Amino acid sequence: MFKRFSGARDALAILLDRCRPLSRTEKLDTAEAADRVTSFDITSPVSLPGFDRAAMDGFAVRSRDTKGARPSAPNFLDNFLPLRTGMEVPKAYDAVVMLEDAQLRGDVLEITAEAHAYKNVSRNGEDVLPGDVIFRQGHRLRPPDLAMLSALEISRVEVYARPNVVIIPTGGELVDIGARPLKPGEAYEINGLMARLYAEKWGANARKTKIVPDDEGLIREAILANPDADMIIIIGGTSVGEKDYAPRVLAEIGELYVHGVRLQPGKPTAFGAVAGRPVVCLPGYPVAALSDLYLFVRPALKKMAHLDDSLPRVPAKLARKIPSKAGYLSLVRVALKDGEAEPIMISGAGILSSVTRADGFVIVPEELEGFEAGETVEVVLFE
Numbered sequence: 001m002f003k004r005f006s007g008a009r010d011a012l013a014i015l016l017d018r019c020r021p022l023s024r025t026e027k028l029d030t031a032e033a034a035d036r037v038t039s040f041d042i043t044s045p046v047s048l049p050g051f052d053r054a055a056m057d058g059f060a061v062r063s064r065d066t067k068g069a070r071p072s073a074p075n076f077l078d079n080f081l082p083l084r085t086g087m088e089v090p091k092a093y094d095a096v097v098m099l100e101d102a103q104l105r106g107d108v109l110e111i112t113a114e115a116h117a118y119k120n121v122s123r124n125g126e127d128v129l130p131g132d133v134i135f136r137q138g139h140r141l142r143p144p145d146l147a148m149l150s151a152l153e154i155s156r157v158e159v160y161a162r163p164n165v166v167i168i169p170t171g172g173e174l175v176d177i178g179a180r181p182l183k184p185g186e187a188y189e190i191n192g193l194m195a196r197l198y199a200e201k202w203g204a205n206a207r208k209t210k211i212v213p214d215d216e217g218l219i220r221e222a223i224l225a226n227p228d229a230d231m232i233i234i235i236g237g238t239s240v241g242e243k244d245y246a247p248r249v250l251a252e253i254g255e256l257y258v259h260g261v262r263l264q265p266g267k268p269t270a271f272g273a274v275a276g277r278p279v280v281c282l283p284g285y286p287v288a289a290l291s292d293l294y295l296f297v298r299p300a301l302k303k304m305a306h307l308d309d310s311l312p313r314v315p316a317k318l319a320r321k322i323p324s325k326a327g328y329l330s331l332v333r334v335a336l337k338d339g340e341a342e343p344i345m346i347s348g349a350g351i352l353s354s355v356t357r358a359d360g361f362v363i364v365p366e367e368l369e370g371f372e373a374g375e376t377v378e379v380v381l382f383e
Contacts, residue, residue: 007366008263008329012296015271018257019278019300022230024161030149033141035203036159037306042135044152047125052091054083056120059102059109060093063117071112080109089121096120128152138306163304165199165206166229167192168222170236170246171284172213190352191235191282191289198293201383203305204231216245220253223274230277230304233297236284239268246270246281254279262366264330266291286352291331294361294380312381314360316341322371324364333358334379341379358382 006014025039054060060081069075083089083096094117101113128134134152135145141157149157169192177188192208199206212222214237223232237246238259247259247270254274261269265288270281280297282289294311302308316334319342324330334341336359343362344354360381364370371377 006258006261007327008261008295009366011258011261011263011269011271012299014257015278015280015296015300016303018271018273019231019303021306022161022163022304025158026161027156027158030146030155030157033146033157033159034143036141036157036162038135038137038139038141039158039160041133041137042149042154042157044128044130044132044134044154046128046130046153048128048151049122049124049126052089052118052124053122054085054087054089054096054120055122056096056098057085058083058096058098058120059111060089061095061097061109061111061115062093063095063115063119066095066097066111066113066115069111069114074110074112076105077109077111078107094118094121140307140309160306163204163230163301164228165196165204165231165233165301166226167195167199167206167208167233167235168212168219168226169208170212170214170219170234174211174236176211191284191286194286194290195233195235195282195293195297198383199233199297199301202298202301203307204301214245216249219245219249223249223253223279227275231297231300232274232277232279234279234281235289236282238270238281238283244268247272250274250279250281262328263291263295264325264328266295266331267328269296271296287333287355290355291361295329295331311383313378314381315376316379318343318362318371318373318375318377321373322362322364322377324368324370326369327366329366330364330370331361332364333361335359336379341377355382 060083065077095115097111097115101111103110169189173186174189175186189211196206196208209222212218234246237244247256250256250272254272256272259270268283269292272279282292316336317340319340322332322343333344333354335344344358360379362377362379
């Protein structure tokens with residue numbers, strides 16, 4: 001059901017309800033699988049360690065030969081083997097005496113500490129046994145996880161595929177970054193770059209199309225020309241002006257769920273779907289686009305990519321009052337210093353420097369009209 005000027009929370013719920021975790025999987029070299037999510041349980045094919053190994057530099061000995069050894073009454077052994085950490089302890093020995101407790105005197109080893117059976121020895125399989133479940137389905141693989149898998153001789157892993165995101169920037173006034181000097185009335189297309197980098201950071205494969213002019217037919221073609229997309233992001237042309245075609249095209253060739261969100265900045269936002277694929281229409285102003293990326297695109301992509309991490313947040317006291325419009329959810333940029341949050345700019349959806357000077361933002365709920373100076377607020381940190 002189409003909603004005009006939906007509340008921000010309702011709009012997010014509508015979008016997330018239409019985003020499904022991807023079922024596609026792919027196999028990757030283990031070394032290339034950082035931050036990917038396992039699509040099956042991973043079990044160990046081998047033991048770890050695969051043999052009894054020295055846990056310390058020292059000497060392999062028979063534990064029975066060390067009984068009673070102490071500094072005042074050392075034992076002297078002629079049956080021993082020098083070992084470094086990680087080397088195999090031969091079956092003839094069952095303990096390792098540390099270098100600090102031993103002194104080689106010719107062909108004899110003087111030891112000043114008793115070593116019980118398997119002291120300073122990592123036993124075969126004490127870490128992992130064959131058939132042990134190492135990671136369950138849905139586990140996000142971290143660098144130490146990949147080190148563990150490599151130690152277990154697992155060279156390839158099956159993971160969920162990344163969502164494919166296609167970003168379509170629109171606007172006749174836009175010019176590709178660095179293509180040529182700008183003329184009056186023109187602007188470089190920067191939102192697509194920002195959206196692509198964030199989509200990749202948030203677990204997606206992202207590509208940006210060429211700039212599409214303000215033309216209803218060309219916008220329609222650009223959407224339909226990317227059937228492999230799991231999500232389409234259209235930037236610009238989302239308001240209610242004469243040349244704001246994106247929501248109109250979306251309604252014609254698919255479904256339009258939301259057009260307009262009670263959000264500051266980011267009011268001219270639209271959500272819909274084409275052939276079951278979610279389409280997010282972002283405003284052309286960069287700060288408004290950034291707000292939408294954080295508030296809507298990030299949780300949607302995380303859900304599709306089987307990721308559930310939350311944004312980093314820190315508490316801080318407000319240095320100044322933050323006013324907010326009742327009934328609107330507001331994202332207010334703030335800078336952090338000495339435990340205080342200094343509001344940078346309440347409005348100004350086109351002032352990108354207000355973001356580069358900010359450490360994060362404060363979310364003012366719809367039911368509040370702001371926060372007073374001195375209140376402790378939660379600052380969502382920019383990634």
